[in-house]
Amino acid sequence: MTAPTPTIADVLERRYGIVPERLVQLPIGQGTTNYRATCAGRDVFVKNYPPGSDLAGEADAIELSALAERHGTPVAGLLRNHVGDPIDTSSPYALSVWEWVPGAVVTTNLTxxxxxxxxxxxxxxxxxxxxxxxxxxxxxxxxxxxxxxxxxxxxxxxxxxxxxxxxxxxxxxxxxxxxxxxxxxxxxxxxxxxxxxxxxxxxxxxxxxxxxxxxxxxxxxxxxxxxxxxxxxxxxxxxxxxxxxxxxxxxxxxxxxxxxxxxxxxxxxxxxxxxxxxxxxxxxxxxxxxxxxxxxxxxxxxxxxxxxxxxxxxxxxxxxxxxxxxxxxxxxxxxxxxxxxxxxxx
The missing domain is CATH 3.90.1200.10 (Aminoglycoside phosphotransferase (APH), C-terminal lobe)
Structure with missing residues (x-):
């Protein structure tokens, strides 16, 4: 199997029209492998699903995110691939791509x-x-x-x-x-x-x-x-x-x-x-x-x-x-x- 980073970079360019200048794996998440892709003028978040993932269920989860947004919940924006799929399966590394949301996670001492x-x-x-x-x-x-x-x-x-x-x-x-x-x-x-x-x-x-x-x-x-x-x-x-x-x-x-x-x-x-x-x-x-x-x-x-x-x-x-x-x-x-x-x- 091709190494993940070059493959994911290729998928981003071929299927999303996004050319990453830098693709860095993030030390977060236990169920998926996550990346930050730095591109010209924007960053995106890439979620790579492991083999055997329930991709139909994950697509349903993406629909829940959209429903929540319609009811006033702020969410990260999903980027669909060129054919409109929420999850791209054109390579061995199934992935979804999201707008990068600036900010911070706060796990203690919430104001x-x-x-x-x-x-x-x-x-x-x-x-x-x-x-x-x-x-x-x-x-x-x-x-x-x-x-x-x-x-x-x-x-x-x-x-x-x-x-x-x-x-x-x-x-x-x-x-x-x-x-x-x-x-x-x-x-x-x-x-x-x-x-x-x-x-x-x-x-x-x-x-x-x-x-x-x-x-x-x-x-x-x-x-x-x-x-x-x-x-x-x-x-x-x-x-x-x-x-x-x-x-x-x-x-x-x-x-x-x-x-x-x-x-x-x-x-x-x-x-x-x-x-x-x-x-x-x-x-x-x-x-x-x-x-x-x-x-x-x-x-x-x-x-x-x-x-x-x-x-x-x-x-x-x-x-x-x-x-x-x-x-x-x-x-x-x-x-x-x-x-x-x-x-x-x-």
């Missing part, structure tokens, strides 16, 4: 303005997607999420811990191994709380979501949200999940002391923008965020079983997610009170 913008924009996205036919269909993803296999999870934790311990015993020393052994032992002790947390959940709304709405997919220019990127294919899941995930984002919860105020600002803005959201979905969003973190071994699992594209970032994310679990477990009464207050003041 009040940024939190408000993130919440209001998510509210508009959910309001726009709720009427879609797929939103009223079944949600296998939600059913699978609710059916946690604790025995299997415990076995996986033990397996990962054993691998880390074996590496520590044989060397060379990797500081992450000791961190993994400690955090996995703490997670093993915590998973017994999962059945109670699940039992306390109300009936939750499912619908088509953004699918990956988190600070890493929000581009800010100061307090202004200049683009929401990386919409995922339409696969109905819990509204409470997507609200809770961004409001109680691990980086924020694990590294700041004012995370409750950030969550309040974001959720209040969300409710104003999506006033038909059910009280139970707001009431449960912190609990769902906690359960998502508590039942996930994302990061540490990749480290020992199948390393990701940027495993160092995944290692750090595992540690932040684990710390966020500890904080949210210790502050369940506080988050319950915060959400009750938001609902009471609707």
């Amino acid at each position: 009040v303005g940024q939190a408000r913008a993130a919440g209001a924009t998510l509210g508009r996205v959910h309001s726009a997607f709720a009427p879609l036919p797929a939103s009223t269909g079944p949600s296998p993803q939600a059913q699978n999420w609710l059916a946690v296999d604790l025995a299997d999870m415990a076995a996986t934790i033990d397996r990962l811990s054993d691998i880390a311990k074996a590496r520590m015993a044989t060397g060379p020393t990797d500081p992450f191994d000791a961190q993994a052994v400690r955090t996995l032992a703490e997670r093993r002790d915590s998973i017994g709380t999962i059945p109670r947390l699940m039992a306390e959940l109300p009936k939750l709304t499912t619908q088509v979501l953004h699918g990956d709405y988190s600070p890493v997919n929000l581009i800010f220019d100061g307090d202004r949200l200049s683009a929401v990127i990386d919409f995922r294919p339409p696969d109905p899941f819990f509204v409470a999940y997507e609200v809770g995930r961004v409001a109680f984002y691990p980086n924020t919860v694990a590294t700041t002391t004012d995370w409750p105020a950030t969550a309040r600002t974001l959720i209040e803005a969300y409710v104003r923008a999506n006033p038909t959201v059910a009280d139970d979905d707001i009431r449960a969003c912190a609990r769902v965020a906690l359960l998502q973190l508590l039942t996930s071994l994302y990061g540490v699992k990749q480290h020992y079983l199948k390393p990701g594209l940027f495993q160092d970032a995944l290692d750090e994310f595992w540690l932040l997610r684990h710390q966020a679990v500890r904080v949210l477990l210790d502050h369940q009464a506080d988050t319950d009170a915060l959400l009750h207050d938001i609902i009471s003041n609707r």
